[in-house]
Amino acid sequence: MTAHAILTLAWLLVALYMIFIYAPSDVNQGNVYRIMYVHVSSGWTAMIAYFLVFVGSVWYVWKRSPFADDVACASAEVGFIFCSCLLITGPLWAKPIWGIWWTWDARLTLTFVLWLLFVAYLLVRSFFINPGRAALLSAVVGIIGFVDVPIDYMAIRWWRTQHPQPVIMGGPNSGLPPSMEATLFVSAGAFLCLFFYLLRQGLRLAEARREIGQLRRLLSE
Amino acid sequence: MSDPNNKFLFIAYSLVWIVFMLYAWSLARRQSKLRRDLEELKSRTALRDIPPPREP
Numbered sequence: 001m002t003a004h005a006i007l008t009l010a011w012l013l014v015a016l017y018m019i020f021i022y023a024p025s026d027v028n029q030g031n032v033y034r035i036m037y038v039h040v041s042s043g044w045t046a047m048i049a050y051f052l053v054f055v056g057s058v059w060y061v062w063k064r065s066p067f068a069d070d071v072a073c074a075s076a077e078v079g080f081i082f083c084s085c086l087l088i089t090g091p092l093w094a095k096p097i098w099g100i101w102w103t104w105d106a107r108l109t110l111t112f113v114l115w116l117l118f119v120a121y122l123l124v125r126s127f128f129i130n131p132g133r134a135a136l137l138s139a140v141v142g143i144i145g146f147v148d149v150p151i152d153y154m155a156i157r158w159w160r161t162q163h164p165q166p167v168i169m170g171g172p173n174s175g176l177p178p179s180m181e182a183t184l185f186v187s188a189g190a191f192l193c194l195f196f197y198l199l200r201q202g203l204r205l206a207e208a209r210r211e212i213g214q215l216r217r218l219l220s221e
Numbered sequence: 222m223s224d225p226n227n228k229f230l231f232i233a234y235s236l237v238w239i240v241f242m243l244y245a246w247s248l249a250r251r252q253s254k255l256r257r258d259l260e261e262l263k264s265r266t267a268l269r270d271i272p273p274p275r276e277p
Binding site: 029034081084088 | 227229232234237244255256262263269
């Protein structure tokens with residue numbers, strides 16, 4: 001087991017301890033609010049993932065770097081997983097608190113669009129057989145689609161939404177008790193550590209595929 | 222007294238766990254296949270480098 005894997009596992013275990021043991025119950029929501037720790041952490045990680053898709057895509061279009069393409073693709077794949085967790089945990093928290101599974105407010109709609117952008121990126125990659133064309137067209141999705149991320153992040157600050165107002169860096173009268181805030185940051189850190197671990201695994205896969213491609217070309221000569 | 226909303230908490234964490242386990246399994250399966258393909262191709266390229274047998 002690598003050092004990164006051990007660090008990720010340890011961090012996740014600490015986060016789980018803080019989520020279920022250290023952090024107190026909420027006065028209004030009881031224990032179900034603890035979904036927040038995995039929900040918010042998934043959300044932040046998904047947005048960071050798409051930022052990496054954007055950076056990798058720009059870098060690829062500019063320099064045609066295979067590594068940049070690998071970063072964008074691996075980030076999209078892992079980001080899709082985290083965004084899916086975000087969309088799974090949201091309704092499971094919403095139903096007991098709001099009484100509804102879903103509503104088409106700005107935040108939820110833009111997050112669903114983000115998920116669709118991850119899907120679109122991965123579909124474009126798999127649709128084209130020519131690797132260069134697949135990389136370029138998916139990079140276009142990665143660049144244009146990034147517009148969604150800052151608007152999604154700011155949606156709960158710019159508009160009145162069903163989704164709660166921000167608890168971190170929100171306005172006056174916002175915020176969490178210190179124990180909950182600490183638990184949230186530890187959880188978010190654990191999720192980010194997991195994201196980068198999975199990203200590295202994805203980059204290893206890409207490197208192996210590239211080496212296989214080179215060997216196949218060598219054999220066909 | 223147990224909170225009836227606890228089931229949502231349990232389901233949420235269970236589903237997240239399942240999603241990540243499935244993804245980890247998918248990664249491991251792909252890594253294994255690529256490793257096998259790589260080894261096979263390397264052995265085929267190594268065979269091509271073997272000199273032809275001498276004529277009698």
